[in-house]
Amino acid sequence: MIQQSTLLSIVLAPLIAALLAGLFGRFIGRVGAHSVTIAGVAISFGLSAWVLKQLLLDGAPNVNESVYTWLVSDGIRMEVGFLVDRLTALMMVVVTFVSLCVHVYTIGYMHDDPGYQRFFSYISLFTFSMLMLVMANNFMQLFFGWEAVGLVSYLLIGFWYTRPSAIFANLKAFMVNRVGDFGFVLGIAGIVYFTGSLDYVTVFGMRESIAANTMQIIPGLEWQAMTVICICLFIGAMGKSAQVPLHVWLPDSMEGPTPISALIHAATMVTAGIFMVARMSPLFELSQTALSTVLVIGATTAFFMGLLGLVNNDIKRVVAYSTLSQLGYMTVALGVSAYSAAIFHLMTHAFFKALLFLAAGSVIIAMHHEQDMRKMGGLRKYMPITYWTSLIGSLALIAFPGTSGFFSKDAIIAAVGASHIPGATYAYWCVFLGVFVTALYSFRLIFMTFHGPERFASASAHDHAAHESTHVHSDKDAGHEPDVSAHNSHGAHDHHGAPHESPWVVTLPLILLAIPSLVIGWFTIGPVLFGDYFGNAIVVSEAHNALAHVAEEFHGPASFVVHGLKTAPVWIALLGVLTAWFLYIKRPDLPAKIAGRFSAIYTLLVNKFYFDEIYQAVFARGSRRLGTVLWRAGDVGLIDGALVNGSANVVGWFSGVMRRMQSGYLYHYAFAMIIGLSTLLAWYVLR
């Protein structure tokens, strides 16, 4: 039996820790702040693992109960409550585990930062928010968690608030997420309209009756109510999970410190949208149009965002684009109703992507906050632990047979291949070619950073002009992360001595994350993907059950690997690795030539398909221009100028006229009387 007090402890432990570290950071000091937050998250992790064990092994029933009533309006009860089934429990464990690793890692990474306590407070607060999101049993609380993770993300991207690029990026991230939330709120409103409830179980119970309705949003066009609702909800997911065209905030969010890139912008927050759609699977299953939309958007993200990773030279941004692409894979899985594959990839990705980010951070520390890969190279021998863990992460990312990423990604590709909903063919090509792209950019990163000649000794951080123009566009503040204190202690950008391996608080989390990245697929693929792990948490209708076709050929993880070797994606991935080796180790002169040869495509990629420029022009500048016009012409000109002050002027003019009439001269009045009398007389006579 899972007690409510256990669940409350899981949620409240990080919250209390965050409040302690945030409000009393000055009193408890650095050690106090990291101790209390790590303790809080450790409690959460321990209890989450226990909850998972209870559900999985001890046969405890799912929990669905309310904690308190938030409000009652018009007979609709809105509550704060928990729904904990195996889907939730899996997310809880992943979130708290990655969060714990990141907490420990932060001790090392933020060692010299003056905002140490604040940082720990934020990441603990984030853990609380994310747990509220995944444990919600209703849409109101889901939205609370949804916005709360957005808030913490805003605070963390702008953590170094004196940097213009950071406070630009955090505003951008919040705004883009708000566009998604705009759709999300409409979706929730639609759900309340058709069901009169916000509670998951009640809503899912009435899903057939929602599906029976249509809506006329544009007069004359009847749309399925379920399609409208699901697409609205998915717009929210597009914001949080950074799907095209709402993906623009994620690369810029790399302005934040690296630990949060790992925690928030790779492993957890960005997966909120994936989790949400999986949680809403009973609804999405009833709208094939919505599923097709999800599929096409996910496929586009998976392939085209991966391409951007090929031309970027900032180590964190390459990982960021790979995150975008992998989120696209998860979304594709959702689109073909392979929800469990999406969640499975979410889990494996959480481990290996957090690992890759933290490893990138480790490299960045060693490089004295240099992030440009062109100034790295040959780091393998200086930082063996970082190298090997990065390699494991990259192998998992490219779905090397046997790694965790292989099981999850191969399942997705197979499911897309087996699906027949509209858009599936396009999606298949996207995810298939995406495999090659993934392998290419992943090993480009490995080769440029850890292999080849050492370029850091000679490179000065200031000679941007010597390099090709990629940098100008990709980063506003040229890749490096000016940690205030790091600068103070090192005086300048030039590097002192050879790079060395990071301290144990940094490498321990790397190792802790490398283990599941490597092996977790072996144990979990059977039950999670093809077994009855999720039970009734995920609903798939027979018509789109693409995963069932894959399951027919599944005979244990070992044979899955063997079977995988016989399929094209594995070989495509190896081809990608070989290409990377050829281009960046064997013939390092080639990439520039290729870029010159295909300069149009290259320019397009370097400029990220011009999304930022278009958004900046249309939405940012356009809104300001519209605002200025409305204000100047509408408020100041028309309302105040013509109507308000205008009427005052008319009154003033009229009274001026009246005043002149009262001149005080008798003959004026007499004249007026004569005119008046004659007019009256004339009227009487002529009438």
Place this chain on the structure above:
Amino acid sequence: MQFDWPILSVLIWLPILGGLVTLALGERAIVLGRWIALITTAATFGLSILLYTNFDATTAQMQFVEEAAWIPAFSALYSLGVDGIAMPLIILTTFVTPLVIIAAWTVIEKKPAQYYAAFLILEGLMVGVFASLDALLFYVFWEAMLIPMFIIIGVWGGPRRVYATMKFFLYTFLGSVLMLVSLIYLYLQTCDAGQCSYSIADFQRLPIGLNEQILIFLSFLLAFAVKVPMWPVHTWLPDAHVEAPTGGSVILAAIMLKMGGYGFLRFSLPITPDASAQLDWLVISLSLIAIVYIGYVALVQQDMKKLIAYSSVAHMGFVTLGSFLAFELLRVNGDVRGAAMGIDGAMVQMISHGLVSGAMFFCVGVLYDRVHSREIGAYGGVVNTMPIFAAFAVLFAMANSGLPATSGFVGEFLVIIASFRADFWYAFLAAITLILGAAYTLWLVKRVIFGAVANENVAALKDVNGREFFVLGVLALAVMLLGVWPVPLLDVMRPTVENLVQHITISKL
């Protein structure tokens, strides 16, 4: 519930008395006067809590009713009482006023005794507006309230205070005069019906023809729309806010704007339900224009107070939108499900906006007291020198953007959900505030709070003192509490709101 002492009269006259005493003591006894002001307002707040604790939340009846003869010639009565709509607004009034007194403690140097006196008298009059059951008494409080505010802006205001006060006074006064005509007409109708009365409840029961209702509705609309303020009669608000001293802005935004929303719920809807049903499109359109149009206008403001003033107009759009959903719901769905939620949302939005916009004006005041500029461009990187202040400012900015777990979310969420029932596009346009509200508020935060230290003024800033910390802290707690646990507020309103919805959907023709 009934006390054996007239609690509402005490809430009205105690602060007025305190104000007169402070005034009589004069500027020389300002130390004593200051404490009298604080103790009076604090006591008023304490007493107003009794309204909540002794409120019977099972009935829509007026409670704590007092009645006495006032002007027998017009059968006007001194009658007071509160229901679930008035009571929370009274508590908002008594809650915010002591904070204004505390915030002004040492800041006001020019004639402080008169400053305090003006606020104390204003508080009593504002409570009177919410507590009046007699339309004539209501009107007297309604107009009398303008005088102290006129003086506050005119004496302690900025350089263009004369223009601003005249604009404020004429706008609101012109709006209200037509309301008086309507009230007198209604009074005469009651005489025709046999029993002369200025009782608002009698007005609500009075059968009125459609044409008369429409004229009355329009006169009410003008009076209340100016107060709310609704687009396009909102242009007095930015000017008044910019010129008003901090306390004046706070009271203006936190409470005086609520008079308009309250008027719609107390007068327009129940007295002229058929005209409301005919003309609800007008109110709804103006509300949606306010939400979207004003959102864009707020985006380009260079003056912090103007920006917050415009954001007030946009936020108050939710109040009027939520209040007038009932008729469209009835037309579209054949029932009024969602109407009560709209009004609930409108009420919560009023309380929340009172706290949040008040807090934001306090924040501007904190900066203004130090730098003497309201220009956004005069700041930048305030967080470097005022980290505690910055934390408060970000919190209130998030509340202003309607983030869940702050009070700003609750009202907007309810109104959006309710308006979806009426029309998808209402919800769509209303939900745009999620984007625009965040855009103008957080862009403000970015330019003022974040960034590197912009100039030596910012470099010389001192963080909030204990007094400012207290004021902002209390507001922050209230904003969070209402966001995390709004049920106590919703519970006391429910019978009144349900009764109102029932009442307005019955035709008077």
